[in-house]
Amino acid sequence: MTQPRPDLEPTPGLSREEMEGMQRDIADAAVFEDDFEFDPAVLSSPLESAASGADPPTVVGVDQSFLTNDAGEQDRALSAVVAMRGGEVVERAHAITSLEIPYVPGLLAFREGRPILAALEELSVEPDLLLFDGSGRIHFREAGIATHVGVVRDVPSIGVAKSLLCGTSTEDTENLPEGSRVPIEADSRVEVSDGTLLGYAVQTRQYDSPNRHINPLYVSPGHRVGPETAADVVLALAAGYKLPEPVRLADAYATEAKPARED
DNA sequence: GCGACAG
DNA sequence: ATCTTGTCGC
Numbered sequence: 001m002t003q004p005r006p007d008l009e010p011t012p013g014l015s016r017e018e019m020e021g022m023q024r025d026i027a028d029a030a031v032f033e034d035d036f037e038f039d040p041a042v043l044s045s046p047l048e049s050a051a052s053g054a055d056p057p058t059v060v061g062v063d064q065s066f067l068t069n070d071a072g073e074q075d076r077a078l079s080a081v082v083a084m085r086g087g088e089v090v091e092r093a094h095a096i097t098s099l100e101i102p103y104v105p106g107l108l109a110f111r112e113g114r115p116i117l118a119a120l121e122e123l124s125v126e127p128d129l130l131l132f133d134g135s136g137r138i139h140f141r142e143a144g145i146a147t148h149v150g151v152v153r154d155v156p157s158i159g160v161a162k163s164l165l166c167g168t169s170t171e172d173t174e175n176l177p178e179g180s181r182v183p184i185e186a187d188s189r190v191e192v193s194d195g196t197l198l199g200y201a202v203q204t205r206q207y208d209s210p211n212r213h214i215n216p217l218y219v220s221p222g223h224r225v226g227p228e229t230a231a232d233v234v235l236a237l238a239a240g241y242k243l244p245e246p247v248r249l250a251d252a253y254a255t256e257a258k259p260a261r262e263d
Numbered sequence: 264g265c266g267a268c269a270g
Numbered sequence: 271a272t273c274t275t276g277t278c279g280c
Contacts (some may be wrong), residue, residue, distance in 0.1 A: 048266075064270075074271080103271075105268035113270075134269045144269070188268045197280060209279065218269085 004154040008155045010113030012100035023143035029151050035224040036156040044236035056086040057128035061246025065254035079115035093122035094257045109148035130157040131246050136222035138198045138214035150223030157222025158230045164218050167198045175213040176203040181231045200231040206237035
């Protein structure tokens with residue numbers, strides 16, 4: 001049985017070696033297969049579930065925006081979380097923390113993890129599933145931000161990235177039909193056997209036109225969710241837009257919650 | 264040395 | 271991520 005790992009919280013002030021070492025511990029503690037109570041099928045048809053009596057899970061979308069100081073430099077991160085149940089927003093919260101390190105591919109959790117954990121603390125509802133804007137297992141050390149936060153809080157989580165950090169797709173992902181998925185496997189850049197299934201390129205939306213197309217999302221397990229279920233959930237939560245609804249709304253709230261500038 | 268690199 | 275005009279297509 002897994003449990004929260006506050007000892008693995010992304011702490012500021014660590015050396016690169018220490019951060020990478022902590023990520024290997026995160027990967028060891030992570031569960032890349034289904035391990036949750038709720039019924040994922042309920043996500044696609046909230047109305048039917050209400051009729052059948054099954055209570056829909058609380059899914060929380062997480063996204064960040066950044067604030068600049070008077071000198072015009074990014075000095076704070078704002079994390080916004082939007083909780084949904086049965087297709088409805090039930091609560092929103094946000095938190096702002098200072099930025100300690102610059103953006104470095106592979107170390108995103110150490111830059112944005114603190115405001116995310118703080119925003120989740122502000123939430124009064126208990127999340128059954130967390131959806132992040134970034135990778136989960138699709139990461140050099142299999143410890144993307146979705147995996148990191150999921151393990152620290154021991155909450156099932158999924159990573160939803162708009163571009164691929166590492167790994168290779170099994171086949172071409174250009175102009176995939178809506179609703180389809182293509183496996184993303186580990187390559188030499190990932191610290192795991194080549195060919196390991198890390199996640200899926202998922203096409204939540206696509207144009208009909210022959211001369212224009214939409215790129216897929218790169219979905220991977222964060223914690224306690226397998227790759228197939230992760231893709232199923234993202235497709236079920238996409239409501240006419242590329243991003244699954246909880247993340248799309250968190251994205252909008254991250255901008256909306258920015259304090260007005262003082263002039 | 265060169266290339267690759269979530270947000 | 272963020273800064274930003276126009277432009278293509280439904």
